[in-house]
Amino acid sequence: MTVAPEQDPVIRLRGIRTQFGSHVVHDGLDLDVYRGEILGVVGGSGTGKSVLLRAIAGLLRPAEGEIEVLGTNVREAGEAERAALERRWGVMFQDGALFSSLNVRENVEVPMRAVEGLDPALRRAMADLKISMSGLPYLAGDKYPSELSGGMRKRAGLARALALDPEIVFLDEPTAGLDPIGAADFDTLIRQLSDTMGLTVFLVTHDLDTLHAICDRIAVLAEKKVLVTGTMDEMLKVDHPWVHDYFHGPRARAALAAKDAQKEG
Numbered sequence: 003m004t005v006a007p008e009q010d011p012v013i014r015l016r017g018i019r020t021q022f023g024s025h026v027v028h029d030g031l032d033l034d035v036y037r038g039e040i041l042g043v044v045g046g047s048g049t050g051k052s053v054l055l056r057a058i059a060g061l062l063r064p065a066e067g068e069i070e071v072l073g074t075n076v077r078e079a080g081e082a083e084r085a086a087l088e089r090r091w092g093v094m095f096q097d098g099a100l101f102s103s104l105n106v107r108e109n110v111e112v113p114m115r116a117v118e119g120l121d122p123a124l125r126r127a128m129a130d131l132k133i134s135m136s137g138l139p140y141l142a143g144d145k146y147p148s149e150l151s152g153g154m155r156k157r158a159g160l161a162r163a164l165a166l167d168p169e170i171v172f173l174d175e176p177t178a179g180l181d182p183i184g185a186a187d188f189d190t191l192i193r194q195l196s197d198t199m200g201l202t203v204f205l206v207t208h209d210l211d212t213l214h215a216i217c218d219r220i221a222v223l224a225e226k227k228v229l230v231t232g233t234m235d236e237m238l239k240v241d242h243p244w245v246h247d248y249f250h251g252p253r254a255r256a257a258l259a260a261k262d263a264q265k266e267g
């Protein structure tokens with residue numbers, strides 16, 4: 003998608019400061035994420051990408067700043083308002099973060115249990131739908147996390163993130179640990195889900211192929227803030243040492259060559 007400048011952000015961050023003891027991770031961080039876009043969040047190791055994801059998703063409270071998601075001020079919202087908001091987003095953690103004692107279907111049903119009055123048979127059918135939308139074979143619903151490959155666990159984590167038909171999904175390094183074909187399949191799946199469901203995707207990644215293949219915009223975390231946002235073409239012109247090295251290094255060149263080859267093929 004192309005982001006129109008006048009578009010309203012579905013996530014709006016202003017002046018975010020997060021710290022652990024005296025270790026300041028973010029300071030004066032601002033960011034807008036627009037409806038329907040896939041935003042890739044990149045930055046060196048330890049720059050606070052996962053911490054930012056957790057802060058927006060309400061899993062961690064910043065020391066300062068304003069977090070507005072879908073028009074609600076997350077930090078000022080009461081319990082009921084927050085619970086209602088949390089149903090409008092889904093989070094997929096790196097390893098899927100599944101409950102090991104539950105099978106995949108039961109894992110996907112966990113967020114649905116918060117919805118009162120949902121018939122168990124309907125819940126089960128909805129979970130099966132999300133499992134198949136995430137590209138898992140139908141029978142995977144009966145399997146336990148320990149019986150799945152890493153890639154399947156990620157897909158199960160995605161199915162759970164999609165359980166309540168969210169408007170926003172937060173994905174923490176979804177392709178980490180996948181083989182290149184599995185990673186490319188996962189990228190395609192995310193793009194398709196975003197296009198068909200109008201999902202907004204906040205995607206933390208180190209994967210340059212993912213950035214090239216599916217991200218509408220990229221946000222670079224450095225110097226405790228979002229240093230720059232823009233399209234891949236814009237990133238290639240940024241004159242900052244880390245950003246330049248990241249987007250022009252040998253891996254970046256290989257990712258660009260792969261994308262060009264795909265276009266020609």
Ligand SMILES: Nc1ncnc2c1ncn2[C@@H]1O[C@H](COP(=O)(O)OP(=O)(O)OP(=O)(O)O)[C@@H](O)[C@H]1O
Nearest residue numbers: 022025027045046047048049050051052053054208
């Ligand atoms: N619960 C916590 N307690 C103390 N420090 C933490 C906690 N969570 C994160 N940190 C610190 O915050 C900083 C940012 O961590 P974060 O996991 O967000 O980095 P990241 O950019 O996602 O890194 P990577 O790319 O390596 O996954 C790190 O220095 C980390 O040690």
